[in-house]
Amino acid sequence: MSLAPVLLIEDNLDDVELTRLAFAEAGIAHPLVVANDGAVALDWLHGRGVHAGRDATQLPALVLLDLNLPKLDGREVMQAIRADPATRDLPVVALSSSGEPFDIDTSFASGVDSYLQKPVDFARFIEEMRRLRAQWLDGRRA
């Protein structure tokens, strides 16, 4: 049985590449699906718009959500995920450059399960991805 993907909602292409590399270093075997803005992410989850035809019953194992996104920002995406019965139980980890208490508080208020500040140091990012794997992915199947 194949592993369910991790949905990364991230508009910065450097961060997408670094997440791919950190996944590999951390031994995360789940495929990474990338949505570069919030609207496309919701389309992918619901199998509509640019992702019309995708089987929306196939949910990701985890959503990694950047906060500053074009079109719909991270909190709006989060509210849409939690408002829909089909997606409201998805585990979502906010992944942001910000360590500001305001951003952390409003992210939790919008319904994220966890909050991770993207470290500047790549070795630390790999460590964070290992922890993320242990907490959210190991033992979960498609």
Added chain:
Amino acid sequence: MPDSPAVPNYENTEVEALQARIAALEAELDAVRRTQAVFALGLAHDMRTPLRAVESFSYLLEQRSDQLDAQSRDHLHRIREASSRMARLLARLQAWMHVGTAPMTHADVDLSHLADWCAGELREASPEREATIDIAPALHAHGDERLLRTALQELLHNAWTYSRPGQPIAIRVDGDRTPEGLHLRIRDEGIGFDPAQAGKLGEPFQRLHAGDYPDGCGLGLAMARAIAERHGGRLRLVSSAGQGAVAHLFLPAPEAQPA
């Protein structure tokens, strides 16, 4: 009977007008400070993303540095050093802005206990240094514990950093309680500074020993001074070159602090 000193005879309306003008100027100043803080925090936040790319991709290149020639390895090393320095600077900038904007809570704060805790941190970070940090007991002040801990961290770190190279570190923390509040002193026996430069200390990005101590950002004393001022107090630094330095932190009694 001696003459009384001349007292200007202001009309009540003039006094009220001046008070209103002062209040308006203080409000303007607060607004400017808030705008600066939002700008600096936004800038520091937005710079983290490109910095993260430089830091991370150069780290990945470094993992394969055996495939590079000597000159390329040297260039890569310089990039890594520069990006690490920028990361430290951004982190310090964010800390400095937080000092100016963080909401304050007021309570009795045991500065002796906080200083002891800060001293422990310094010893743990540099266990190879021989150091005596003598802290007088029962130094209490009224203020925000988190901010006052930051002020002590910065002042003690400064005293530790600018000790005499290769010699034991000696720092003394003591103080006097006066009717106006607490006068705390942090005295070291380090390299000191030129008294003519004293006015620059406490201003952001001023580094009097930049050549010998390149890791500093020039924000530590600025943070300590900002914290003193947020409590309605002040910071004064006294030294003569080569004779050590004393940081005088004045923290007013509760009734003299800003609301």
